[in-house]
Amino acid sequence: MTITIGLPSKGRMKEDSSAILARAGFSVVAVGNDRSYRGRVEGRDDIEIAFLSASEISREIANGTVDFGVTGEDLVREELAEADARVEFCARLGFGHADVVVAVPEIWLDVDTMADLGDVAADFRARHGRRLTIATKYWRLTQQFFSGNHGIQLYRIVESLGATEGAPASGSADIIVDITSTGSTLVANHLKILSDGVILKSEACLVRARKPEHEGNPVVAEIIDAVRGAL
Ligand SMILES: Nc1ncnc2c1ncn2[C@@H]1O[C@H](COP(=O)(O)OP(=O)(O)OP(=O)(O)O)[C@@H](O)[C@H]1O
Numbered sequence: 001m002t003i004t005i006g007l008p009s010k011g012r013m014k015e016d017s018s019a020i021l022a023r024a025g026f027s028v029v030a031v032g033n034d035r036s037y038r039g040r041v042e043g044r045d046d047i048e049i050a051f052l053s054a055s056e057i058s059r060e061i062a063n064g065t066v067d068f069g070v071t072g073e074d075l076v077r078e079e080l081a082e083a084d085a086r087v088e089f090c091a092r093l094g095f096g097h098a099d100v101v102v103a104v105p106e107i108w109l110d111v112d113t114m115a116d117l118g119d120v121a122a123d124f125r126a127r128h129g130r131r132l133t134i135a136t137k138y139w140r141l142t143q144q145f146f147s148g149n150h151g152i153q154l155y156r157i158v159e160s161l162g163a164t165e166g167a168p169a170s171g172s173a174d175i176i177v178d179i180t181s182t183g184s185t186l187v188a189n190h191l192k193i194l195s196d197g198v199i200l201k202s203e204a205c206l207v208r209a210r211k212p213e214h215e216g217n218p219v220v221a222e223i224i225d226a227v228r229g230a231l
C-alpha cells in the first residue's frame with residue numbers, strides 16, 4: 001500500500017511543511033515539472049506526495065483520499081465534525097500559529113466576555129428587530145462555541161469569504177469570528193477579543209486520516225516517528 005501525504009503547494013505553510021519533512025529524512029521532489037501536483041520522496045516508492053492548498057488538505061483528509069496531511073488545526077476542525085474520532089493529530093509542528101477568536105467592536109464597552117455577549121444576543125431582537133449577526137468563514141467552530149459551549153442560540157451567521165474584520169464597520173455583521181496572529185488587523189478595524197473568546201489556538205499539524213488499513217502498517221508508524229523526531 002502506498003501512503004499519500006498532502007503537502008501545501010502554496011500559501012503561508014508551504015516552505016515550513018517541506019522543511020519539516022526534509023528534517024524528518026523525507027526529501028520531497030516534484031514529479032514532472034515544477035507546476036506538477038504530484039511529488040515523491042527520494043528513494044521511497046511507498047510514499048506519494050499530493051501538493052494541495054491547506055484547505056484542500058483538510059478536505060482530502062476528511063474524505064480519506066490522503067493518508068496524512070500537513071495543515072492547520074483550525075481548517076481540520078472546521079471541515080470535520082467529531083474531528084478527533086476521524087483523524088489523529090500526530091504532531092504540532094510549531095509554525096502557522098493563529099488563534100480563532102470572537103471579536104466585537106471596541107465601542108461595546110459593556111461587552112468583555114461571552115456571558116456579556118449572550119446578554120446582548122438575548123436582547124438584540126427586541127432592540128434592533130433582528131438577530132445578532134456574526135461574520136465568519138468558520139461556521140462549524142462558531143456554532144460549536146456559541147451554541148454548544150456557551151448556550152447562545154440567538155444569532156445568525158453571515159458567511160464571509162474575505163475581509164471579515166471589515167464586516168462590523170461596513171454594517172454587514174455585528175461581530176466576527178476569525179483568525180488572528182499579530183492582532184494588528186483587529187486593532188486596525190477597532191475590534192477587541194472577548195476575554196474568554198479564544199475558540200481555538202491553532203497551528204500547523206501532521207494529521208492522519210484514521211483508516212483501518214493503517215493498523216500495523218510500518219510506514220505509517222515510521223512517518224509519525226520521523227516527523228516527531230524532527231521537531
Ligand atoms: N495570519 C494568518 N492569516 C491566515 N491564516 C493564517 C495566519 N497565520 C496562520 N494561518 C494559518 O494558515 C492556514 C491557512 O493557510 P493558507 O491561507 O495558505 O491556506 P488556504 O486557506 O488553503 O489558502 P487559500 O485561501 O489560498 O486557498 C490556516 O490553518 C491558518 O490558521
Ligand SMILES: O=P(O)(O)OC[C@H]1O[C@H](OP(=O)(O)OP(=O)(O)O)[C@H](O)[C@@H]1O
Nearest residue numbers: 162165178179180181182183184185186
Ligand atoms: O492578526 P494579524 O496578524 O493581523 O492576521 C490576521 C489576518 O490575516 C489573515 O488574512 P490575510 O490578509 O493573510 O489573508 P487571507 O485571509 O487570505 O489568508 C486573516 O484572515 C486575518 O485577516
